[in-house]
Amino acid sequence: MTLTQHAAPPEPPAVAAESVPGPARRRPPRRGPGLLLRPVFLGVVALVMLVPLYVLVVNAFKSQQEILTDPFGLPDGGPTFQYLDRVFHNAQFDIMRGYAVTILFVVCVNVLSVVLAGPAAYVIARSTRRRYRALMVFFLAGTFIPSQVLVIPVVYVLKVLGLMGTVRGFVLFETVLTLPFSIFLYAGYIATIPRELDQAAAVDGAGRVRTFWQIVFPLMRPVVATMVILNTFSVWNDFVNPQIILGPGSGLYTVTTGVYAAVSQFSTDYTVVFPTLLLAIAPLLVFFVFMQRHIISGLTAGSTRG
Template structure:
């Protein structure tokens, strides 16, 4: 019974995706005559038109650059801070940890105005660095929370053995601790990438020129700046924006699940 229910729920979730894919290769006239039908004829040219209109290659490059740079910054700083907090139980580390956790409770919209003013003062508006720093600041509290929870399930004896062998703190972290954090790192990297790829608020504020727009912002402005948009353009634009995420999840789904389950350790 549970298996049948699971299949039904899966089909319900996938039905809009299927409709989007089918509709993306239909003409506007075909959609108007029979919105729930199948392509007749198949209009593969829809993707070519939208690809050129979105400057898709440039938008994908911009998004990938911002996402990968933000992930690298979050992973390096989050793992190092999480290791220090998890292994050095002091009054100041507990206070620092609580401060980072408090950052998770602050709504993003509360921070956008001061961050915008800060980036304006630093002359970083409309640059990749502005978006990277903003995304890193938004995701760092979650990364520290996740890394601290994960590190508490790793025996400290491994680090003690490295210290006996003559490894300093930096060498111990990089060669002993960080490799053990791979499941957590993979999970954080995926979730941060997904959040950045789907976001339109930060690019809308900090990346306004066409040369640095992300793919989500390109689709948003492609749809929003026109008085009317044909369905034959709307559906391919949505598919092109979502396709890299779907591929990413399919490739790394085991790491996501493994990272979540492996992170369930000592509290």
């Protein structure tokens, strides 16, 4: 008997491994010269900023001889707090009173700045008329005028109004300095808030004032926090304006003018200079550490809201 042999089916052609589709391979990003130089640049900038702060902190706990011989070294035998304690009993400047006066100015300026700049920015941002846009340009131009240029004209105005050398005159002047940038920042943020909220409030019978304070203003918390931080820095660090407007005759010293009064007679006694400067900036440094995240979030919130 003859066995019939069946031919085996032909094998499918081999498929090259390269032709099999698969997930695309991601090429590692190229590290250009910019990415390599960025850490170096940031390190140099950080070093330039931190070295003076390091010198200030370290020398506040050292004796005069140690400061003169080794200003960058750590205190021998550990830090001593006797020089910081001496600052609290300085006859030329009561630092606790300086804190109280400066905090009073900071609170007053921030409250007045929000009360005045908020509604003004709301009107500018919600209006489509050209005159309001021109007003916005007018306020924006005010951000480019140095405050030192305005001191002399302001002195004459305050003298006429009887506010020279008074707390009210100084607070009003500092508040006016904060308005241009505050209005500019507030208006940019309010423009990102939907107008439908205003229309819904109007349907419910709310006027424009009530709509702003109860509907729009609570949504402005990030940008308001940013301006409060920036205004606090400005008022706390200001030296020229309180020195001229308040003057020695008022008996009021802010932290900066008080430090000048305390160390001007002892400019070569570094055991007075460094501890006084450290206590003057310490509250501001603590405030900045806890509030720094609000600065970036407030400045960028207006560009990310839908």
